[in-house]
Amino acid sequence: AQTVTQSQPEMSVQEAETVTLSCTYDTSESDYYLFWYKQPPSRQMILVIRQEAYKQQNATENRFSVNFQKAAKSFSLKISDSQLGDAAMYFCAYSWEYGNKLVFGAGTILRVKS
Amino acid sequence: DSGVTQTPKHLITATGQRVTLRCSPRSGDLSVYWYQQSLDQGLQFLIQYYNGEERAKGNILERFSAQQFPDLHSELNLSSLELGDSALYFCASSVDGGRGDEQYFGPGTRLTVT
Numbered sequence: 043a044q045t046v047t048q049s050q051p052e053m054s055v056q057e058a059e060t061v062t063l064s065c066t067y068d069t070s071e072s073d074y075y076l077f078w079y080k081q082p083p084s085r086q087m088i089l090v091i092r093q094e095a096y097k098q099q100n101a102t103e104n105r106f107s108v109n110f111q112k113a114a115k116s117f118s119l120k121i122s123d124s125q126l127g128d129a130a131m132y133f134c135a136y137s138w139e140y141g142n143k144l145v146f147g148a149g150t151i152l153r154v155k156s
Numbered sequence: 157d158s159g160v161t162q163t164p165k166h167l168i169t170a171t172g173q174r175v176t177l178r179c180s181p182r183s184g185d186l187s188v189y190w191y192q193q194s195l196d197q198g199l200q201f202l203i204q205y206y207n208g209e210e211r212a213k214g215n216i217l218e219r220f221s222a223q224q225f226p227d228l229h230s231e232l233n234l235s236s237l238e239l240g241d242s243a244l245y246f247c248a249s250s251v252d253g254g255r256g257d258e259q260y261f262g263p264g265t266r267l268t269v270t
Contacts, residue, residue, distance in 0.1 A: 075256035085244060086158070087261035094256060133199065141212025142250065142257050143189070146199040 044069045046136050048147035055124045056155050062109075063119045063150050065134030072096075074138035076110065076117045081149070082130040090132070093117065121152075129154045159183065160249050160262035168268045174235040177265045179247030181228055185260075187211070187253025188230040190222055193264070194243035205230055206253040237269045 045068045055061035067076070078090040093101045093110050100108050105122045121128055134147040159182035169175055181188050190202040201214035205224035216222075219237075224230045234241060244264045250257040 073255075077258075079261075084263075085266075086263050087246060087248075088158075089258055089260065092256070092258060137256060139212075140255060141204050142187070142253055142255055142259070143201040143204060143212050143214055144191075144199075144259060145201070148198055 044071075044136060044138065044145050046134050046145055046147035048132075048134055048150050050150045051148070052151045052153070054153045054155060055121070055128075057124055057126060059124055060120060060122045061124055061152065063121075063132050063134075063152065065117045065119070065147055067115050067117065067134075067136050069115065069136070069138065071138045074136060076108075077135040077137070077144065078106070078108070078117075078119045079133045079135060079146075080128075080130045081133065082127075087133075091119065124154050126154050126156060128152060158260040158262065160247060160260055162245075162247050162262035162265050164265060165263065166266045166268075168270065169237060170270055171237055171239060173237050173269075174233065175237065175267065177232040177234070177245055177247075177267075179230045179232070179249075179262060181230070181247075181249030182260055185249035185251055186228065187250045187257065188224055188228070189248040189250070189259060190216075190230070190232050191246040191248065191261075192243045193246060194240075199246075202232070204253060211253055234267070239269050242267055242269045 135144040202216040204212040248259040
């Protein structure tokens with residue numbers, strides 16, 4: 043079964059610093075997609091970044107970038123120049139099949155200190 | 157604002173009752189997904205529709221049903237409600253529901269069963 047593990051229940055970062063959130067997944071598929079979603083206190087789920095497994099280049103969106111290690115089945119999210127607005131729950135998610143359903147990890151709460 | 161709308165925002169009802177949650181996808185999106193977020197089970201995929209047809213099913217209880225209408229809006233019906241059904245229910249939409257298609261989430265409906 044495909045599973046997604048986020049081993050850090052909670053992380054803290056100082057404003058303007060860099061933080062990395064970890065995610066590992068278990069799959070026997072070779073073609074799949076990985077995502078990071080942000081859920082702020084408003085509870086809205088916001089797509090942060092998407093990675094296609096067959097692309098070796100790591101995805102980047104402004105201050106957000108990923109470190110995708112396919113062999114290690116690892117997909118970490120790096121947030122640079124952290125801002126107070128980055129404080130949220132972050133979910134790693136995986137999809138692989140025709141139905142495109144997302145399988146989510148348990149989430150990591152990110153706190154940003156001023 | 158993702159462009160996905162959900163109504164109502166909050167719903168409080170008693171055990172044994174039936175409720176209907178409504179979702180309108182982003183303009184142009186043909187696929188709709190339903191997810192449940194609860195404290196004990198995290199974020200779980202329930203069901204997906206594409207252009208009116210069911211495409212994928214997840215851990216959806218038999219007491220729950222959904223459909224997508226010709227105008228592409230979707231409804232999730234929950235019946236014989238139990239205390240454990242209390243959760244945040246999200247609708248998401250994507251362009252064609254294909255593998256890796258980016259899903260955009262609505263603000264959710266908070267269901268409380270008393």
